[in-house]
Amino acid sequence: MKSFREWFRDWDSGRYDLTEMTASSGEAFREDPDSGSSRWARTEVFSIRADVTGTFRKLYPVMSLILCAVIIVFLLYTVEALPPFASADTPANAGEVSLRYNSMALEETGALNVVSGVILDYRAFDTLGESHVLFAAAVAVFILMLEPTKGAGPETLGVSPDTVLEGTARVLGPVIAVFGIYIILNGHLGPGGGFAGGSVLSGAMILIRMTSRGRDGKGLLSMKGYRIITASSLIFYSLAKGYSFWCGANGHETIFSAGEAGRIFSAGLILPLNIAVGAVVACTMYGFYSIFTGGEV
Amino acid sequence: MNLQSVWDARVQCAAVVLFAVGFSSLLLHRNLFKKIIGLNIMETASYLFLTATGYIRGRTAPIVTGSAAEAAKYVNPLPAGLVLTGIVVSVSFTAVMLSLMIRLYREYRTLDLDEIYELVHSDPKEGRA
């Protein structure tokens, strides 16, 4: 009969094999002091002393399971004390803000999709910040992954040739890309918008990239192209929204009118902003993939 | 605890349970990859909670179909707008975490956090061994 501690040790040995079911040998990697490859150790990021004594190790899993049970119980009590689910009278749903959004969004923004109107017109500043967060995350990933390291394995991940996969991707890729562009352009008329459409579009680009062989890690988009598209989208977003805010604050009429609801060229700034957000999202996701596979952007 | 009201709010209860499951994964596992997946589950659970807050029974998605907008026809668009941006940002920081993990694996050849601690601790250049 195994004790709980032994069982937990076996279950969570921490040494996972990456693909197979068997546990790997998991030898601890000891580097020689002259190789000079222990930069991370010297950057003081992980210089906390690991004082893991035996008692702590024994108590830790039990205590954390108890903590999680306590969290569940407390949060369930909180859920019980919340206003009733799916009711229209809760403070969140009967508040002034959401009522105004629902009743006035079509008139004020011209967008049939109220969510698009909220995130790209009423709360466009928030979305601008989110786009910049995406850009900052992409820069962080580039810094972390693009540094040349010796002995880090093959630089590009090869894809084994597969005729069926390639043919399917050749047919499906453009269709998915067109669907993504449709979602971006349809953002103010139906469900969708820059975030959803950009993700679908980047999925199509990743599919095409994944199955196109023999291009030496070069993708659909060069680093320069990535920089130009992302920076110009963000600058366009900032300038357009700044103009809109300036006009709104000073009571001027903007040159972007709401137009006739239901048409593709309507809803003022929402369509161009959707395109800008979609470009940023698609390029960032595709950039993540191509950096992770080790190629160029 | 009133079981009937808990059962009525079952979507939020599922979100709470998933949040705790993700949190326990974050605490219990020593493998960095499992920690990242647990964090992703926590994020999705909190988004589910937010979305359930804005749902109103019997109403449709906030996409205006008729000529005029009526506030009493649609669910609350505010949580959806907040969560929509959060989903995409969560992916971007998942990517940042994964790239940090790859860097750690390159240095230490292990994903076990305790082993990484020990390797840092016994680093001969630090003189703390």
Place this chain on the structure above:
Amino acid sequence: MDYLEIMLLAILVICGIFTCATKNLMASLIIFMAYSIIMSVIWALLQAPDLAVTEAAVGAGISGILMFVTLRRLRDIRDAGGKQTDEELS
């Protein structure tokens, strides 16, 4: 609608628990992608189609692909490192 919702929530919680409890990283990742798809269906039921589309594309597509590529890359690093130490030993 109610039965579908209850069933989906049950599968969601089961998927979440098994994502955290599975020892194999690849299996855990695949269960996580199933979790994302079920989550997107639940969001469609909760009348948030924008979220459903985004989660289906992002949670099951992009982040799953990123984690797969990470696993592949870690395996390559491990294999290359093993070969290197073998050469150094011999």
